[in-house]
Amino acid sequence: MSIPTVSAPAQSSQPAPTQTAPLAPPVPTMPAPTPPPAWPAMPPFGQPSPSAPPEPPHRLSADATQPLPAVSAPALGAAQSMVSPQPTAGAPQQPEAVAQPAAAAQPTVTAAQPAAEAAARPAVGAARPEPETSGRQPGWWRRNRWGLVALLPALALALGPSLKEGYEQYSRTEPRRPVVAGADGWVAFSGARIRLVEVVEETTVPGYGNRPFQLPKGVRAWRVTLAFETTDPEALAGCQPQLEDQAGRIFTARPAELSGARMPVVRCTPSDEAAGSTYQTVAYFALPRSATPAAVRIIRLTELPSYARLPVG
Amino acid sequence: MNPSAQSGAPSPEYHPDPDAVASHRAPPGPVGRIGVRAGAGILVLAALAVGGAIANWRPINSGGTEQRERPFVQVGQVGETVSGRLFDATVLDVRGAAKVTSGGATHDTGGVWIVIRLRLTVHTEATSIGYAALRDRRDREYRATTRFDQRLVDSSRQLQPGIPVEGDVAFELPRDAATEVVVQLAKRAVDRRMDDLLEVPLPPVDRATVDKWAAEPTPVVLATPRVVAP
Numbered sequence A: 001m002s003i004p005t006v007s008a009p010a011q012s013s014q015p016a017p018t019q020t021a022p023l024a025p026p027v028p029t030m031p032a033p034t035p036p037p038a039w040p041a042m043p044p045f046g047q048p049s050p051s052a053p054p055e056p057p058h059r060l061s062a063d064a065t066q067p068l069p070a071v072s073a074p075a076l077g078a079a080q081s082m083v084s085p086q087p088t089a090g091a092p093q094q095p096e097a098v099a100q101p102a103a104a105a106q107p108t109v110t111a112a113q114p115a116a117e118a119a120a121r122p123a124v125g126a127a128r129p130e131p132e133t134s135g136r137q138p139g140w141w142r143r144n145r146w147g148l149v150a151l152l153p154a155l156a157l158a159l160g161p162s163l164k165e166g167y168e169q170y171s172r173t174e175p176r177r178p179v180v181a182g183a184d185g186w187v188a189f190s191g192a193r194i195r196l197v198e199v200v201e202e203t204t205v206p207g208y209g210n211r212p213f214q215l216p217k218g219v220r221a222w223r224v225t226l227a228f229e230t231t232d233p234e235a236l237a238g239c240q241p242q243l244e245d246q247a248g249r250i251f252t253a254r255p256a257e258l259s260g261a262r263m264p265v266v267r268c269t270p271s272d273e274a275a276g277s278t279y280q281t282v283a284y285f286a287l288p289r290s291a292t293p294a295a296v297r298i299i300r301l302t303e304l305p306s307y308a309r310l311p312v313g
Numbered sequence B: 001m002n003p004s005a006q007s008g009a010p011s012p013e014y015h016p017d018p019d020a021v022a023s024h025r026a027p028p029g030p031v032g033r034i035g036v037r038a039g040a041g042i043l044v045l046a047a048l049a050v051g052g053a054i055a056n057w058r059p060i061n062s063g064g065t066e067q068r069e070r071p072f073v074q075v076g077q078v079g080e081t082v083s084g085r086l087f088d089a090t091v092l093d094v095r096g097a098a099k100v101t102s103g104g105a106t107h108d109t110g111g112v113w114i115v116i117r118l119r120l121t122v123h124t125e126a127t128s129i130g131y132a133a134l135r136d137r138r139d140r141e142y143r144a145t146t147r148f149d150q151r152l153v154d155s156s157r158q159l160q161p162g163i164p165v166e167g168d169v170a171f172e173l174p175r176d177a178a179t180e181v182v183v184q185l186a187k188r189a190v191d192r193r194m195d196d197l198l199e200v201p202l203p204p205v206d207r208a209t210v211d212k213w214a215a216e217p218t219p220v221v222l223a224t225p226r227v228v229a230p
Helices: A073-083 A113-120 A145-171 B003-007 B030-055 B207-214
Strands: A177-180 A186-189 A192-202 A219-229 A240-245 A250-252 A278-288 A293-299 A306-311 B072-075 B081-083 B087-102 B105-122 B131-136 B141-143 B165-173 B181-186 B196-201
Touching: A177 A186, A186 A306, A192 A293, A192 A306, A219 A240, A219 A293, A240 A278, A250 A278, B072 B081, B081 B196, B087 B165, B087 B196, B087 B207, B105 B181, B105 B207, B131 B165, B141 B165
Parallel strands: A177 A306, B072 B196
Antiparallel strands: A186 A192, A192 A219, A219 A278, A240 A250, A240 A293, A293 A306, B081 B087, B087 B105, B105 B165, B131 B141, B131 B181, B181 B196
C-alpha cells in the first residue's frame, strides 16, 4: 500500500514555513497515543489566559494569509479522507472543557502532534461543533452588577423629588406637628411667643342690650385668654384658635352656637390701642356639657403642618 | 485505508483541535464599543420616554374612573340616624308646600317645595355640611335651594362636635319628580369622590298628594337651625 505524499505548499497558496519535524514514515509507526487534547478554558474576549500558551492562528479562519505548517503524509491522508464526500452527520462534538483535568489541557507535544492535530481538524464545509461557553463567560448578574447598583440611586433620584413634594403637600393640608410649650409656658411659633393665660367656664355669657345670653341646652361656654409677645404685629395674622377636649375633639372659636352672645372678634394680632409688643386676646368656645378642655391650639395656614399646642392646666 | 486506524493514532473524531474555533465574533473595537454604549443609552432614554408618557397620561373618565371613585354611600330610613365618616344625620320629618317662608320672606314656586327637618351632629372636628340634594327616580339632582340662605347645608355654619343641630332644608322640584326622591348629604359641595355620602329615601307619595301640596295656600315657615339636646 502506498500513500501518496503531498507536500504542504500544494494545499496552500501561501509559502509554508520550514518543516522542522521529520515527516512521519509511510508505514504507521506512530508513537504511543498521547492523551486526547482538550479545549483549554477560554478567557473572555480581550483577556489573555494566564496559563494557556500563545494562541496559534485559526486554521480554519477566513484569513488565508496565515501560513499553514507542513503536515505529514498520514495526517494529510486523514484530512483528505475528511474532505472527501463522506457523511458528516457524525461530526465529533467538542468535549466539555470544564470536565477535563487541568493537566489534560496541556497535552504533550510530540513530533507526531502536528499530524494528529491536522487529522483532528474538521473539514471545511463539515458541520461545525458547538462552541463551548458554559462557565467561561460571567453570568448576567455579574456582568450587570454595576448597572444594578447604579439603579438604586437612579430610582431614588427619579422618585424621590415627586414623593417628597407629594408628602409635603399632603402634610400641609392639616395641622399634624404640634409645637409645645417650654418650661416657662411660652411657645415659640410663627415668629412670636404665645402663652395660655387661662381657660375658664363662663356660666354667664354677656349678651346684647344688657341681657345675658341664654346658653343652649347641653352646651357649656369656655373663655380662653391668650398672651402674645412679638415684635412683628403681623406675625400671627390670620390665626385660628381651637380648643381640644380630652376626647381629642376639636372646637372652633366664636361658634354659631353662641350667636347672640357678645363676643369679641378673635385675633392674634395687636389691636390699634395696644402698646408695646405684648398683648392678649380672648376667645369663646362652645362645648358639650360632658366635654372638658385639654389644650388650646393656634393654627396658621402658612405654618402648616406645624401648630402651637398649649396644654390646659 | 485509513492510516490512523492502522497506526492506532487518535481519531480526529475524538481529538478535535483546541485551537480550531468553529465560530466566534471578534471583540468589538473602539467604534463598536461606542455603538454598544450608545445603544444602551438610547434604550434608557426610550424607557424614560415611555415612563414619562405613562406618568403623564390623564384619561378623562376612562377606565371607569367615576365608578371607581364613587362615594361611599351610607343608607338609612326616615327617623333613624345615619352615620358617616364625619357626621350623623337624621331626617325627622318631610313636608310639601307651594310656598315657604324664610327670614320673613315668602317664596312660591311653579313646581312644589319639599321641606325636610334635619338633625346633624359632627363627630370629632368642627365641620360644615356643604351638600344636600334630592335625587329622583330618573337620577336627576335637585340641590337645596339657593333662593334664600340655608346655613345648615351651605357650608357657612360650622357644627361643633357632639352638639346636635336641627333645622329645615327646602328643595324646589317639578311635580313629576317629587313622588319618589332620596335625600343625599355630604360634607363637600363639589368634590364628593371617595367620601361618605349619606342617603335617606323619602316615603314615596302619589301624584295626587303632590298636587295637593302645590295647591296649599298656607306657606311653610322654615325653622332656623338651633341646638338641641343630644
